[in-house]
Amino acid sequence: MAAALEVHNLRKAYRDVVAVDGLDLRVRLGECFGLLGPNGAGKTTTIEICEGLIAADSGEVEMLGMRWESDAGGLRQRLGIQLQDTQLSEKLTVFETVRLFRSFYHAGPSAAEAIALVQLEEKQKARVGTLSGGQKQRLAMACALVGDPDFLFLDEPTTGLDPQARRQLWDLIEEFKLAGRTILLTTHYMDEAERLCDRVAIMDHGKIIALGTPRELIASIGVEHVVEFSAGVASRALAVSALHEIEGVRDVKAENGSVQLQVTELHRAVPALLAELDRQGLPLTELRTHSASLEDVFVTLTGRRLRDE
């Protein structure tokens, strides 16, 4: 498969931290690639090096067959970029803002067309300062699209948005995918990555610790479901060791009175768990199950939760 982005042995250190530590990355033409990880994992640094905004200490970046050192001008024409927390000028209207960005590109949709793409037609004449968070994010998206980019960078596109605005934005991103654009997306929402990305790389401490389709990654931890429950009373604690004996249980974690079981087959594990609790004579106070997610992948790989930091 042709590569839209090829990153080799990338390194970048700030005064006291190594943000990116020998990273290799390959994004295929036309795919939506997710870069996942907790805050401070080096996602934004990586993406900003790829966008030509900061220089790496060492390593190589090749995008669409071009390099920043030799083809910066040509490359910029073909990239669509949405940065984390950019505040566009509040005193300009939506139309004026998009028209300004349009003027920087040789080709692409007209300002009005770009606004229509993100469904902000009704707000064309509204000042940016009056837009909601979701509308501002869609405006940022319109500014990223006015150059009809082949490669789209989206850095935490839905952070801080309410659920409805997130869903709207997801629909939009799915449309870009259908239009055949290559997308590199960073997020620390695992549900977002599962829904949008063809492949994901999980980053931690400046390195990629796992790479594959969301399905592959989840399968790689050998667990399909997670059962969480609380049981017992203060006077009599649960005998956790007995849980390991239940068929299909891969791992048991107990914290703060709640127990987490990673299991392969839910329909066997749950009845067995209930039987075990019954045998120990403990009442069940809470029971939840979910299919294993990228979040569980991250927890399995690092022993930490994503949003703890």
Added chain:
Amino acid sequence: MSNVTAISDLEAKEAARKTPRPSAWTDHPLAQLTWVRFLEFIREPEALFWVFIFPILLAAGLGIAFRNRPADVLKIAAITPQLAQSLRQEKLLDVSQLPTGAAEEALRTGKVALLAAPGPGGSVVYKYDDTNPEGRTARMLADRAVQRAAGRADPVTSTDQLMREPGSRYIDFLIPGLLGMNLMGSAIWGMGFAIVDARRKKLMKRLVATPMPRHYFLLSFVLSRLVLLVVEVGVVLGFGAVAFGVPIRGSILDLVLLCVLASMSFSALGLLLASRARTIEAVSGLMNSVMMPMWIVSGVFFSAQRFPDFAQPVIKALPLTAAIDALRLNMLQGASLRQVASQMGVLGLWLVVCFALALKLFRWR
């Protein structure tokens, strides 16, 4: 989608990018950047006030406070009719003849500046407060009138030429000073706040991530400055001319050139001050510490010559001093560009040095 179509798609788009698109000049990035800069400015009511209204209020206030009045007529009192008659020959004195008691009372309460009473042997006694300038002036005028009435002839004839025509009044001095101050303030504030604000909001970073040529970003500030300059200069000079008849004796074209040069120099200085700062507070502090001394020493409100000689070389090297001196020479003395060459040299030097330094130091992120 298969690879082959993906790549041929890209090639087709690439070809479209290379064919020049027909577009209006208004869609040129520099035109767009300048336009939004202009929109942002006029949508900021505070900025409009400081740039357009404030200088007018200041000029009007100072113009009224320091307006030239015809010499005041001084009120004095005389005790005898003879004295009063002699004193009335002097047109600048308003003489009332009062009995002694009433005259003493009028003097004490400041209703009259001087009291003239007959002394022994045909002499005259003047009673007045010598710490009061009006009293001293009244003393001179009264004595001259009394001596002339007694037959004194002046040995030298003298004639007065009054300097009240436009061009030598305080308001004439003030308007070029305010113009210079306004050029400096709007250029430095305009550049400083807009640039640091764009940096703080990461808007600058976003723009740098587009194919926008970076020098267009800086150039757009300069160009929008020039557009506003027309209005700013027009407002101050128009007000001076209409309200106070302040003259412009030099060539208008020269004056425009001087304003443009001064504004460019101050813009370069503003760019330098804003080249690193990340917060509005930081840049405000920097701008104020640079502008405040110039407001005081560069001769906006009073001549810079009043400062001691050893400070003059430094004061003359300041851009605001050079700008105001050149504007005054043009407006009040009709000087040509050649005659203000040294001031233009100072402004040009500031322009080049500040701009070069700013480009070197500028923080784009």
